[in-house]
């Protein structure tokens with residue numbers, strides 16, 4: 001008769017070996033001591049892990065036991081006074097080293113509470129080999145405009161997986177937006193959740209520098225409140241935005257940041273306003289060349305710029321790889337308010353071809369020779385697209401469709417947080433761009449130059465101009 005193997009009433013198939021685990025009998029006191037030791041170790045671990053809550057609680061408890069209510073009240077009151085004095089004396093260091101670290105700890109508790117459901121519904125939790133693996137929330141850093149969450153990804157995940165669900169995370173954590181960037185280590189990702197909006201109000205213009213900093217023109221403000229510095233040296237700038245998005249403020253901010261150089265003769269502005277001249281005409285005294293209706297003049301000017309560039313390139317060949325602007329060899333910045341008017345809407349085919357050819361040459365070779373183009377465009381889908389890739393620096397203001405974001409800024413940028421189609425109409429001058437050294441888009445607002453300020457700028461900084469063979473300076477004009 002075969003042996004029947006029965007464990008807990010279940011009949012099991014015959015096994016080759018039948019193993020019986022030995023039963024070790026220990027006295028009760030030993031088990032109790034073991035439980036106590038285990039409990040104690042766990043308590044100590046928990047105490048140390050949550051030191052930021054347990055240590056203050058112990059101190060307060062000790063003071064209460066020793067001095068009654070007066071103890072903890074005196075300590076809390078004293079600390080509050082100290083913090084108040086610090087805040088009044090040096091607000092920046094108080095926020096940086098006092099307030100934000102505490103706020104970060106506090107907010108971390110909230111994030112941790114919602115972390116698992118948030119990760120699960122965003123499908124960032126991985127099921128592997130019967131285990132559930134969740135990305136780990138490593139650190140929460142509070143900033144003026146929101147929180148920076150450092151997260152350790154599950155093996156096999158990449159920052160783009162988080163970027164793809166950025167909008168979902170935004171709503172889950174009750175933020176206004178979520179930007180995703182790679183962390184300092186390959187397994188880390190940084191989620192920047194924006195709460196307050198430092199860009200809600202119009203940004204007043206920054207003072208005009210006497211010598212323009214071509215490696216960092218101050219054009220407005222970053223989301224965190226810091227100044228927005230944009231490099232002009234060695235790049236070409238394209239600004240895209242729907243009508244009324246504030247392209248004018250970008251152009252005027254660039255012109256104003258260069259105005260010191262215009263006065264000293266280090267920078268020459270050639271400005272084309274093919275939409276009739278209403279936007280740019282007020283700055284005429286600042287411009288060495290200005291054209292608004294005459295498309296032939298614009299084509300001539302672009303070809304002159306190509307000639308200048310070729311001549312400089314020939315001279316600098318073998319001497320240097322980057323032209324340095326001087327008063328004799330100034331930087332030429334060509335500003336075009338509506339690029340599509342030159343490259344797409346122009347009906348004269350011959351003129352259009354001339355303009356396109358000259359622009360193509362300037363955009364590909366101009367930067368080393370000190371010839372730059374700053375162009376604005378309303379509709380990024382039109383014929384400007386072939387030129388798009390020739391602009392290393394691209395700024396996207398409010399756009400009408402989500403698909404246009406990637407068209408302007410590059411593939412995947414909307415997923416990484418550049419939600420230009422969601423910028424409200426009542427926030428002109430707000431946009432997204434990719435800054436040097438950070439592949440994810442940042443939200444910015446450009447300074448607003450109203451008509452009075454533009455008139456003042458034009459009056460103060462106009463450079464020397466040649467009119468009828470005579471050199472005339474701005475002050476005389």
Ligand SMILES: Nc1ncnc2c1ncn2[C@@H]1O[C@H](COP(=O)(O)OP(=O)(O)OP(=O)(O)O)[C@@H](O)[C@H]1O
Pocket residue numbers: 202203241242243244245246247248249378428429430445446447448449
């Ligand atoms: N940075 C800014 N901050 C606050 N308000 C702004 C800013 N830029 C523009 N505005 C406001 O928005 C209006 C439209 O801006 P602007 O003329 O620059 O738009 P645009 O993008 O050039 O539009 P269009 O394509 O029609 O020329 C301006 O009249 C001004 O009142």
Ligand SMILES: [Mg+2]
Pocket residue numbers: 247248279337
């Ligand atoms: Mg405009």
